[in-house]
Amino acid sequence: MWQVSNKIWIITTAPLLLVGVGMIVYGTMVSPEALTDDGYPLNTFLYMMGGAFILFPLLGALGVSYYYKRINDRETFLMNDGIKGEAEILSREQTGTYINEQPQVKFNLLITTPMDTYELEHKEIVNLLDMGSIPVGKKVPVMVHPDNPKDIILML
Numbered sequence: 065m066w067q068v069s070n071k072i073w074i075i076t077t078a079p080l081l082l083v084g085v086g087m088i089v090y091g092t093m094v095s096p097e098a099l100t101d102d103g104y105p106l107n108t109f110l111y112m113m114g115g116a117f118i119l120f121p122l123l124g125a126l127g128v129s130y131y132y133k134r135i136n137d138r139e140t141f142l143m144n145d146g147i148k149g150e151a152e153i154l155s156r157e158q159t160g161t162y163i164n165e166q167p168q169v170k171f172n173l174l175i176t177t178p179m180d181t182y183e184l185e186h187k188e189i190v191n192l193l194d195m196g197s198i199p200v201g202k203k204v205p206v207m208v209h210p211d212n213p214k215d216i217i218l219m220l
Contacts, residue, residue, distance in 0.1 A: 077121040084117030142217045146207035149177035151184075151218060153202050163189050169198075175216065177208055188218060 091110030098106040154172040161168040169190045175182055190198065198204075198220065209215035 073125060077125050080117050080121040084114045084119075087111075087114030087117060138215075139217060142207045142209060142215070145210065146217070147177050147179070147210055149175055149206045149208050151175050151204050151206040151216070153198065153200050153204065154183070155200055156198060159187065166190065166192055167195070169195075171218070173206075175206060175208065175213070177213075180213065182213065184214060184216070186216060186218070188220075190220065194220060 087110045091107040091114060094107045094110065096105065096107060100106050100109050151171075151173040154174055156169050156171050159168045159170050166189050168187055171186045171188065173184050173186055175184050205219040207217045207219065
């Protein structure tokens with residue numbers, strides 16, 4: 065399951081929120097006659113920038129948490145309500161993409177479920193240390209979405 069540490073949220077958003085609050089507070093203390101270099105009122109500029117420094121990090125944090133929630137909900141659904149099956153690895157090759165220094169691998173699989181047998185191409189991030197334990201021909205447990213047979217989770 066994907067999780068983001070609470071420390072990461074605090075480290076990334078708290079400084080921006082503090083800057084935003086500081087700009088709004090400073091905007092209340094600035095003389096109404098003060099202007100920016102472009103001739104606009106300085107307090108209005110500080111209010112808008114302070115609001116942006118507060119709004120955008122919060123929207124970003126909400127967006128990232130929503131994204132990870134969707135991934136976790138999908139994995140939880142497949143683990144609880146998915147169809148158990150078996151996947152035979154017909155071929156595997158690295159795609160050249162690395163995420164967190166772990167390779168993405170393209171698998172050609174022969175999926176066997178109680179209802180159907182079919183071939184599927186599936187890409188997944190695999191721990192580099194586990195690459196040797198996933199030879200061609202190995203049979204791996206798999207969970208298949210009941211309504212979309214292309215949506216699977218390999219139980220590596």
